[in-house]
């Protein structure tokens with residue numbers, strides 16, 4: 001009971017500081033400081049020492065580096081004609097699909113998830129490119145932002161994935177197997193999202209602008225030519241990973257260089273372009289990374305308060321049957337997801353939740369995929385949801401607007417979890433097929 | 437006061453240029469590493485360490501610049517419902533708190549820098565970089581942000597306009 | 611009192627088990643007066659390299675940290691990971707006993723104390739063939755993890771590559787690297803048999819990992835509590851050293867069950883060549899570390 005009170009008090013601090021209008025990254029640092037000071041009773045010098053240690057560790061971490069580089073790549077696409085051509089090129093092909101270009105969010109994120117292991121990087125890069133184009137063309141803003149929030153988190157489920165690597169190392173499971181296990185569930189979520197967009201577009205034609213033109217064969221050829229720059233770019237980045245030339249963590253740099261090369265070949269490269277894209281990338285990525293850094297400090301504070309471990313201990317003492325355990329664990333992870341970021345949800349709870357899951361007979365690979373899905377959901381739940389923050393920054397909409405837009409996609413992820421629980425083969429079939 | 441605000445902003449902009457250079461450096465170092473590994477079967481052996489230093493500069497040194505451009509997000513739930521003057525004062529309050537936090541943290545980093553210096557602590561890679569250098573860079577970045585936040589806070593009390601050019605990053609739809 | 615003990619490694623790892631054993635022993639021997647919460651898998655956000663000052667400053671009361679990450683703080687911590695210096699478990703223990711006063715001194719100078727130290731299983735070479743001569747190593751791209759292993763592998767005629775542990779599986783499956791230098795336990799943990807067919811037990815080095823305690827936390831204890839904590843630390847240390855033997859034998863079995871070929875012994879000639887490849891680094895280390903290093907080495911050789 002004590003633990004739940006501490007958790008409630010931490011959440012209250014969070015709502016208070018965010019509500020007062022402090023910048024999000026400052027709010028998170030304030031929550032951590034207040035929680036350690038008031039709830040743990042630490043003195044300020046110890047809190048300061050913890051803060052400096054964690055902030056140094058996290059702000060100099062290699063994992064963070066992919067974010068500004070991917071965002072820079074996105075800026076180059078955004079400020080050259082690569083993005084306009086992409087949408088012009090896609091248009092003829094999606095004319096007969098209900099929802100038309102709205103699917104670029106979902107498919108774009110799915111494709112981009114195959115190079116990026118992080119959710120904010122996926123959301124920011126794809127979102128930067130698509131929100132303007134879709135908005136100018138008159139697509140429904142809310143459906144556009146919601147699908148981005150939902151699909152951006154696919155960066156975690158579709159390999160490569162940072163969270164899966166962390167799970168694999170901690171749970172002593174094969175990372176290759178985990179990566180294979182994430183593919184089909186990722187595609188399933190993609191299908192759920194696309195199906196939902198089609199349904200919405202069918203039911204409410206006002207969400208999608210009307211089409212006028214009839215297209216000739218020539219139009220399709222021209223459209224293919226328009227798609228070329230982005231296809232080349234993605235081929236280079238994906239190719240560098242799957243031939244082993246670059247590690248997944250290095251792919252972002254390959255993406256930047258390839259994008260600059262394409263800009264040069266298409267005669268759009270200039271010093272102005274470099275300066276504008278760099279400063280633009282800096283502005284988005286500093287917003288995202290500063291929040292990630294102080295969120296790490298807040299996670300540490302929550303760890304010092306023993307909240308995740310104590311609650312997980314409580315769940316262990318309930319001695320639930322497998323299905324009951326799964327439901328309770330899911331509620332627990334949804335709750336953690338309100339205020340923790342991706343990786344820390346996994347590291348803080350795993351020493352207790354993994355043995356529980358294994359004892360209840362769940363497959364460790366399956367459990368990893370399930371956990372990643374829970375982490376994906378945490379990306380779109382307020383008050384701390386990274387995809388929501390990223391989209392607020394990109395679109396200028398308020399966080400509550402973005403959160404409401406993301407709600408249907410959150411529900412679809414829940415449906416995905418339920419399907420995964422009923423049909424574990426969705427996760428396990430591919431790794432078993434590859435590795436026996 | 438105007439001179440103070442534009443002076444601090446000039447400083448923030450200079451820091452942001454350095455941060456941008458750090459971003460370029462990250463791309464360059466990774467490209468160099470890939471070339472070494474693919475064609476010369478060797479490595480710089482310090483990739484994650486040096487890219488780590490660069491990313492910290494990239495983020496922390498650009499904070500002031502990004503703040504003044506209005507790109508650091510906040511939740512407007514309460515803020516948007518207040519009269520303009522109250523909004524300004526709330527912003528000023530938040531900025532002064534940010535200044536205090538950042539200055540306090542810079543002080544904690546000073547303790548680490550002084551210790552690393554006197555103990556001669558280096559990184560455990562081949563480069564053996566004295567750790568006071570990257571920690572000192574972070575301390576400096578936090579100090580600059582504290583200054584930028586102070587200026588931002590005072591500016592909202594005195595009602596001065598932002599010294600940053602108004603170039604919204606967000607691409608509002610409609 | 612309640613102590614937070616941070617560890618970078620998974621709960622199931624040897625060092626994770628030792629930390630849990632210590633926590634339990636402390637609770638038992640102090641009758642529940644001292645409660646140690648172990649945060650496995652870097653759950654608090656700290657890595658081994660951060661533990662040194664976090665414990666010294668009292669940000670953490672205790673931590674379990676690998677010495678290899680502390681070589682930049684004081685070169686003495688390099689000793690246990692010097693390549694091919696202590697091939698048997700008895701050698702590793704002798705070296706530890708000889709160096710213990712030095713370790714204790716450095717920690718005490720930084721407001722903390724050494725409670726116990728236990729070894730990691732010795733690293734070996736994972737690859738798609740057995741490595742039994744220098745010719746086998748020629749031109750092989752080996753993933754290494756620190757300066758000592760990088761220098762030694764280079765001297766042995768192979769190509770050292772440093773990439774993060776997280777990128778290892780992807781780089782192996784695309785043949786961007788050919789072999790990995792890590793312990794049997796480290797490879798079994800990520801089921802490396804899916805990507806590699808051979809393990810060669812070259813007996814690279816058994817580096818140490820310590821559990822260390824903040825001195826202020828220690829000073830706050832009563833005489834009886836201190837005795838109990840000391841006792842718990844001794845028991846946990848014995849437990850950790852005991853784990854080493856069993857664990858390696860068990861890991862070899864696991865590898866074989868999964869179709870791997872394990873080469874438990876390498877030819878004396880190859881062993882000699884590897885030792886020579888490591889010598890320049892060791893000599894340089896002694897020169898850099900000074901008299902205390904030389905005297906430990908002298909004592910070790912003349913024991």
Ligand code: NA
Pocket residue numbers: 112113114115116117118154155156157158159160161
């Ligand atoms: Na991914």
Ligand code: NA
Pocket residue numbers: 337338339340377378379380381382383384385386
């Ligand atoms: Na959330």
